[in-house]
Amino acid sequence: MFFVDRMLGRLARKLRLLGFDTLYLAQASEEQILQLCKQSNRTLITRDRALHMRALKNGLSSHLIRSDNWKEQLVELSSRFDLSNTERLKRCSLCNAQLIPISIDEIRHRVPLYVQNTQSEFFVCPVCDRIYWAGSHVQHAIEEFRRLGI
Ligand SMILES: [Zn+2]
Structure with missing residues (x-):
């Protein structure tokens, strides 16, 4: 793209x-x-x-x-590209790889307890092994995008 x-x-x-x-x-x-x-x-x-x-x-x-x-x-x-209709939380912000859904059981030791209790969907980057969930900085970014009208 x-x-x-x-x-x-x-x-x-x-x-x-x-x-x-x-x-x-x-x-x-x-x-x-x-x-x-x-x-x-x-x-x-x-x-x-x-x-x-x-x-x-x-x-x-x-x-x-x-x-x-x-x-x-x-x-x-x-103003030139439609940035609104995309799949968010699908791509690693560091290496551009597509994220893979992962069960909390496999990564429980790497996720804070309050996150385990409040989130149900987790993703992992197959390249850098970073874990993503909707409540992380991703949510913060999405809110910023919303404020920008994106
Ligand atoms: Zn990555």
């Missing part, structure tokens, strides 16, 4: 929390970025006007971000 350019790491994590397949590489050459976008049919999200223009000249989908604030960046993106 998206390839998020460097300096936009925070935006990348938020897009993943919204459920979007979002590739982010802190270090990649312009050639690598354009090649990756082409190969995996991703929209480039960048603050670099020259790279943006180059992507468009190459027939790629690209979006130039103006704000340096992640909230405003999300609002900018939502």
